[in-house]
Amino acid sequence: MKRKGKGPTALLLVLTLLATLTAACTGNEGNAPEAGEQTEGPNGANAAEAADNAAPPALDPVELKVKLFGEKPTDMDAVVAEFESRSKEALNTTLDVTFDVAAEYRNKLKLMLAAGEEIDLAFDAPWWDLNANVSKGYYHELDAYFNNDDYPGLKAAFTPEYLEANKIDGHIYAIPVTNTFYDIPVVLIRKDLREKYGMEPVDSYADLKQFLDQVLANENPKAFVPWGGGRNTWYHVFANFDTKQTHYRAFPFEITGTGALFNLVLSEDGKQVLGATTLGDPDEAYSGFPAPLNEPDFFYDHYDTKVEYRKYLPSDPLAQNQTTTVEGGAHETTLNSVASDRQKLKETYPDADYEIFVYNDAVRAMESGAIATGFKAWNFLTVPKSSKNVERTMKFLDWVFASPDHHDLFELGIEGTHWEKDGERYYRVTEQTPDYAFPAYEMTWNPQLSRINGNNDEETLKYIEYEYDQDSYYRMALSGFTFNPENVKNEIAKVQPKFDELRPVLEAGLDPEWRESAGKLNAQMRALGLENIREELIKQAQDYLDSGGQ
Amino acid sequence: MSEMNALSETVSSGKRRERFAFFKEIRKNGKLYLLTLPGILLILVFAYLPMGGIVIAFQDFNVMEGIAGSEFVGLRNFEFFVQSPDMLRIAGNTLYLNALFIVFSTLAAISIAVMLTEIGGRWFKRIAQSLVILPHFVSWTVVAMLLSVLLNTEAGLINQLLAAFGVDAVQFYSDPDKWPLILVLVKIWQGAGFGSIVYLATIAGINPDIYEAASIDGASRWQKIRFITLPLLKTTVILLTLLAMGGIFYGDFGMIYAIVGLNVLLYPTTDVIDTYVYRALMELGDLSMAAAVGFFQSVLGFILVITVNWLARRFSPDSAIF
Numbered sequence: 001m002k003r004k005g006k007g008p009t010a011l012l013l014v015l016t017l018l019a020t021l022t023a024a025c026t027g028n029e030g031n032a033p034e035a036g037e038q039t040e041g042p043n044g045a046n047a048a049e050a051a052d053n054a055a056p057p058a059l060d061p062v063e064l065k066v067k068l069f070g071e072k073p074t075d076m077d078a079v080v081a082e083f084e085s086r087s088k089e090a091l092n093t094t095l096d097v098t099f100d101v102a103a104e105y106r107n108k109l110k111l112m113l114a115a116g117e118e119i120d121l122a123f124d125a126p127w128w129d130l131n132a133n134v135s136k137g138y139y140h141e142l143d144a145y146f147n148n149d150d151y152p153g154l155k156a157a158f159t160p161e162y163l164e165a166n167k168i169d170g171h172i173y174a175i176p177v178t179n180t181f182y183d184i185p186v187v188l189i190r191k192d193l194r195e196k197y198g199m200e201p202v203d204s205y206a207d208l209k210q211f212l213d214q215v216l217a218n219e220n221p222k223a224f225v226p227w228g229g230g231r232n233t234w235y236h237v238f239a240n241f242d243t244k245q246t247h248y249r250a251f252p253f254e255i256t257g258t259g260a261l262f263n264l265v266l267s268e269d270g271k272q273v274l275g276a277t278t279l280g281d282p283d284e285a286y287s288g289f290p291a292p293l294n295e296p297d298f299f300y301d302h303y304d305t306k307v308e309y310r311k312y313l314p315s316d317p318l319a320q321n322q323t324t325t326v327e328g329g330a331h332e333t334t335l336n337s338v339a340s341d342r343q344k345l346k347e348t349y350p351d352a353d354y355e356i357f358v359y360n361d362a363v364r365a366m367e368s369g370a371i372a373t374g375f376k377a378w379n380f381l382t383v384p385k386s387s388k389n390v391e392r393t394m395k396f397l398d399w400v401f402a403s404p405d406h407h408d409l410f411e412l413g414i415e416g417t418h419w420e421k422d423g424e425r426y427y428r429v430t431e432q433t434p435d436y437a438f439p440a441y442e443m444t445w446n447p448q449l450s451r452i453n454g455n456n457d458e459e460t461l462k463y464i465e466y467e468y469d470q471d472s473y474y475r476m477a478l479s480g481f482t483f484n485p486e487n488v489k490n491e492i493a494k495v496q497p498k499f500d501e502l503r504p505v506l507e508a509g510l511d512p513e514w515r516e517s518a519g520k521l522n523a524q525m526r527a528l529g530l531e532n533i534r535e536e537l538i539k540q541a542q543d544y545l546d547s548g549g550q
Numbered sequence: 551m552s553e554m555n556a557l558s559e560t561v562s563s564g565k566r567r568e569r570f571a572f573f574k575e576i577r578k579n580g581k582l583y584l585l586t587l588p589g590i591l592l593i594l595v596f597a598y599l600p601m602g603g604i605v606i607a608f609q610d611f612n613v614m615e616g617i618a619g620s621e622f623v624g625l626r627n628f629e630f631f632v633q634s635p636d637m638l639r640i641a642g643n644t645l646y647l648n649a650l651f652i653v654f655s656t657l658a659a660i661s662i663a664v665m666l667t668e669i670g671g672r673w674f675k676r677i678a679q680s681l682v683i684l685p686h687f688v689s690w691t692v693v694a695m696l697l698s699v700l701l702n703t704e705a706g707l708i709n710q711l712l713a714a715f716g717v718d719a720v721q722f723y724s725d726p727d728k729w730p731l732i733l734v735l736v737k738i739w740q741g742a743g744f745g746s747i748v749y750l751a752t753i754a755g756i757n758p759d760i761y762e763a764a765s766i767d768g769a770s771r772w773q774k775i776r777f778i779t780l781p782l783l784k785t786t787v788i789l790l791t792l793l794a795m796g797g798i799f800y801g802d803f804g805m806i807y808a809i810v811g812l813n814v815l816l817y818p819t820t821d822v823i824d825t826y827v828y829r830a831l832m833e834l835g836d837l838s839m840a841a842a843v844g845f846f847q848s849v850l851g852f853i854l855v856i857t858v859n860w861l862a863r864r865f866s867p868d869s870a871i872f
Contacts, residue, residue, distance in 0.1 A: 110835060114613045129835050137614040222704055222713075257833055315703035316723035320811035321695055385614075485834055493630035493830040493839060500829055501814050510815075524635070 059092040062392050064120040066097040067112075068442045069105035074435040079413055086409075093396055113138045113384055120387040121397075123442045124174060125379050127256070131482050133382070134173045140383040142172045145394040153402030154394070157446050165375035165480065175397070176377030177443060179450040180467040183334035184363055184371070185236045186356040188341060190329045193219075194355070202357040205238075208330070212312045215329035226312035228328020233313060234507060235332045238302040241360045243292065245372050245476045246270065250299050253372055253476060257483045258537055259492035260499040260525055263299050265289045266477055266545070273542045276534050279499070280515075280522025303506045303514050310509035317508040335467060336441075338460045339429075339453045356460055366463075368471045374479030379441055404449055411444040412436070412451065426454030481544045488536045491529030498525055607841040620838075627842035630830065636821075641799075644822040648798045650730060651737050656787060658742035663749035663783075664775055679750075682743030690808035693736060697809060701732075726819040729810070733820065736809070737802075752786045753779060788862055788869035796855045799847040801825060823847060 073079075080095050087093065100108055106128050112119060113133060124130040124139075133139060145151050146158055158175075166176040189202050189211060197214040200207070212226035219225075227233060236252040247270050249255055250263035262276040268290055277285045279300070286294050293299075310317075333341055335356075342354050362370035383393055400406050412419040412427055413436035420428045440450070452464055466472050485492050502521045506514050522530075576583060602617075607627055609620040631637065662682055669675040700707050701722040709719040722728055756779065764774050801822025810820045812829075827843045855871075863870040 114837065132835050136612060222710070225704065259833075315719070315721060318813040318815055319698060319702070319723035320809065320813055321698040489834050489836055489839070490626065490630045492834060493836075494634050496833065497634075497636070497826060497829045500812075501817060504812065504814050528633075528635070 058089075059392075061092050061094070062389055063094045063096055064389060064393055064396060065118060065387075066095055066443075067100070067105075067109065067119055067122040068097065068439060069100050069102045069123060070439045070442070071437070072097075072099040073413075073438050075413060075418065075432075076436070076438070079409060079418075079436060079438075082414055083409060086406075087399055091392075091395060091399055093392060095396075113386070116386045118386050118388065119384045120389050120393045122382050122384055123379065124382045126376075126482070127378065130174055130380055130382070131168065131257070131484075134168050135484070135486075138382075138384055139173045140385055140387065140390055142175065142383060142390075142394070145398075146172060151394060151398040153398040153400070153406075157401035157407075157448055162375070162447065166377055166380075167480075168482070174380035174382045177379040177381055177441060177445050178377035179336075179445040179447055180464075181373040181375050181377075181447075181473055182371045182467065183336050184358060184360070184463055184467055185332060185334050186338070186358050186463075187237060187330055187332050188338065188354040189357055191353040191355040192349075192351060193329055201355060205359065208357060208359075209309075212309075212330065216312065219329065224327050224329070225314050226329050227309070228314065228331055233317065233332070234306060234309075235334075237332050237359055238305045238309075240298060240302065241362065244474055246474065247477050248289075248293055249476065249478055251302070255478065255481065255483055255537065255541075257485055259485075259495040259533055260530060262534065262537055263293075264478065264537065264541060265293055270477055270550075271545060273538050273545065276537050276541075278522070278525075278530070278534070279502070280518035280520070280525075282519075300518075303509070306507060306509035307512050307514070308509070313508060317510070318504055335460060335464055339456050343429075355457070356463070358463065363463075363466075366466050366472070369474040371467070371473045372476045373473045374476050375473070376479065379445070381443060400444065401446065401449065407444060407446070407449040408451065411438065411440040411449075413438065422454040425452055427451040428454050475550065478541060478544065478549070480549050481541060483537060483540060488529070488533045491532045494528040495525050495530055495533060498528065604841070604845055606838050607845045609838055611838040611841070613837070623838075627836075627838045628846065630839065631827070631843050631846065634826075634830075636826065639818075640821050640823055640826045643819060644799060644801045644824075647730060647733060647801070647820075647822060648794075650734050651802070652791060652794045652798070654734050654738055655742050655745055656791065658738045659745035660749055660780075660783060660787070662742055662746040663753060664779060666746065666750060667753050667779075668771065668775075679743075682746065684743070685740045686744035688740065690804045693740065693805075694808040694811075697732075697736065723813060724815050726816045729816050729819050733806070733809070737805070740805075748790065749783060749786060752783055756782050784866065785869045788866060789871065792855060792858055792862060792869075792871055795858050796851045798854060799823065799850045803828065 076097060080097060084094055105123075109122060109124065110129060110133070113136075124133060146154055146163055147160060148155060162176065163172055166172070166174070168174065187202070187208065189208075193215060194202070194211055197211070197218065199211060199214065202208050202211055215224070215226040239252045245253055247268055248263065248265040251261070254261040255264055260278045262278045264276045265274045266272060267274055274288055275285070277296070277299070281296070283296060286296055288294075338354065338356060345352050345354060358364040360370070381397075383390055387393060400410055408415060408419075408427075413433075415421065416430075417432050418430060418436040419433060420430055422428045438444075444450070447468070452461065452468075454461075456464065498521060502517060505511050506518075511517050605617060606620070608622060608624060609617070610623045610626075611617070611620045634640075666675060666679055666682075669678060698706070701709075703709055703719050703721050703723065706722075708722075712719060720728075722732070760778055761774055764778060769777070801824040803822075803824035806820055806822055806825055807828065810816050810825070823843065827840065831840055859870050859872065
């Protein structure tokens with residue numbers, strides 16, 4: 001009798017459990033079509049009607065998902081609200097902008113793309129996975145939205161030349177985001193310290209060395225080293241800028257994505273690939289190159305300098321989190337970051353100041369045609385295939401780039417609160433500027449619309465103006481070329497970790513016998529398939545040149 | 551009574567009878583088995599169905615074309631990993647570090663559990679327990695920051711202390727030999743408190759009569775720990791170690807990458823399979839090659855679990871999982 005009594009209870013229990021399970025599963029399914037309906041509606045309506053209707057009917061509301069990296073500005077929501085109220089009639093669009101920590105964003109984006117999560121606008125860059133993601137077909141091709149009178153804002157802000165240089169496989173898969181075509185790297189010197197030592201402004205590497213020696217001699221080495229920061233602390237400093245890279249590509253402008261980095265050398269007319277050399281190759285490998293490229297030291301003697309400068313770095317130059325522990329008398333950055341670096345310094349030491357040292361001689365003299373570029377942006381915006389709101393996303397971007405006012409709102413925040421106008425080209429920071437530290441370089445930077453920070457010192461402003469001038473640039477060899485790793489990815493996966501093990505050691509100047517170590521590394525890499533990568537790189541570069549690429 | 555009969559029937563009957571008994575058993579206790587159905591479904595959906603995804607380890611997988619459309623390439627994705635000359639060193643590091651972690655974390659967790667049990671004051675006990683569990687919830691990135699404040703050569707606490715005594719600074723971040731010890735200490739600090747929870751529960755489940763009997767026989771506190779608590783924890787220890795074995799080929803990426811990062815000087819002792827593969831595939835971003843390595847790690851882990859379980863069954867049948 002007792003047994004029978006248990007039956008119905010057990011059955012009920014099982015049914016309840018199963019019901020919860022299935023409810024959890026179908027819950028998701030139930031949501032999906034809902035979201036689809038909501039978003040597909042305006043899309044279809046748009047495509048059909050926008051074309052023949054001069055005054056399109058009020059648009060259905062839509063929410064765009066925007067993915068960026070970095071820290072979310074404190075007043076981001078206020079700016080988004082301002083945008084939504086200003087554009088209500090024209091766009092009827094709300095924004096969901098999310099920020100991820102840079103280190104996580106890259107992997108997260110890859111996963112979200114692979115999983116087909118719905119994203120309408122996402123940051124990506126060739127120094128992350130842009131090219132791979134495009135070749136995997138993750139992104140919408142956006143050719144139709146540019147140079148199109150239905151999108152006047154985009155048409156004006158993105159000139160055909162600008163877009164041409166930034167196409168991938170001949171199409172616009174990613175919208176270039178940059179204000180200039182190169183951000184001049186500079187060494188920031190602690191001006192107050194330099195004056196304390198009674199020195200003239202730093203104008204050469206010899207001066208720089210003298211300044212660093214003074215810091216070493218005068219400051220407390222426990223808390224203050226001449227060159228703070230650690231790994232990757234030398235950016236382009238000490239690179240060889242004597243020859244323009246019009247018929248070769250090498251540090252600091254190597255072709256990336258090849259596992260080991262190569263020096264790729266072309267014939268002087270730029271039509272024929274003469275060869276590619278890498279770290280530790282024997283001298284003979286260089287013999288076929290025109291002078292001065294026929295000496296390995298032309299490409300690598302900066303490693304001697306780095307050994308010499310080792311004493312100015314912290315004791316643990318390769319340690320993780322090095323930058324958070326030690327301060328320095330000088331460091332490297334780029335023009336665009338000078339103002340914010342200075343602001344940070346002033347927060348701790350109100351009386352301290354920075355001044356810049358431009359170490360590329362031709363650039364320091366502001367010669368025309370001195371800056372190497374491929375007229376390519378470093379950062380891009382993409383519309384993933386998973387987006388159901390391509391048109392509405394592009395309408396949104398069209399709005400942003402349609403007028404300086406719109407553009408300023410996203411780039412700088414609310415006028416009068418986060419920034420103030422300073423003439424046509426400049427802006428001034430206010431007390432609330434830190435509340436809207438928007439990473440404009442991920443979304444809004446534009447050669448024509450971006451304002452220059454008027455709070456910079458005169459010297460810096462002079463160079464920023466120079467940077468904005470198209471005549472300051474020259475076109476690098478193979479500027480439109482990107483390497484496709486597909487055929488040699490096994491070799492790259494084997495060579496890359498080997499190469500990456502030695503390079504930081506050389507960069508930090510930790511190995512005085514670096515030539516010997518490089519030779520050993522080279523032999524190991526050859527055993528792992530270096531030659532296949534080299535051949536593939538030369539072949540692809542030659543194919544690119546043969547098909548008329550520059 | 552009827553259950554006992556069913557049992558003896560099953561045991562004593564032959565093969566045909568056994569098969570028959572299976573249906574009989576289902577008919578008899580069907581509703582009880584039905585109770586396990588949701589759990590079985592759950593495991594099926596979230597553990598067995600996804601195993602089909604292993605197939606991408608053998609494909610040149612392209613997300614847009616999906617599993618059905620991607621080209622089958624056999625073992626090509628395993629090549630880079632197996633052919634790499636550093637593989638022995640890296641696999642060795644992974645096993646060595648994980649073995650150290652398992653052994654010392656277990657020892658520390660048991661000590662903590664025993665000590666917490668012996669503590670008398672109720673409030674002190676609770677606070678102590680919370681304090682040792684707390685580090686488990688600190689993220690590795692924060693731990694890495696704390697470590698760098700501690701170990702930095704110029705500004706690190708330890709080196710400033712050494713300097714105060716006139717001792718030369720120790721360059722922790724350039725000396726790989728010190729890192730297995732540092733990592734083990736960090737691991738204990740972070741995980742042993744949390745790991746002690748299971749042991750605490752086991753100890754709480756030990757019959758108090760045994761301790762009482764021992765007290766009457768004049769056993770000291772230490773003797774009770776040595777001859778009652780520890781022997782009775784053996785089953786749990788073996789069980790948890792067995793479970794940990796399954797993951798022994800997986801390096802603790804979150805920990806090691808946050809703390810060591812790209813400091814190449816420490817690779818000789820700290821580079822594990824996961825960090826190595828991360829660096830090798832970071833730029834390529836190839837899902838298939840990553841899946842191949844993951845599959846490789848699971849297979850080795852599986853073999854290890856089977857072996858150790860077999861050993862456990864031979865020497866301590868109660869502790870074996872199956």
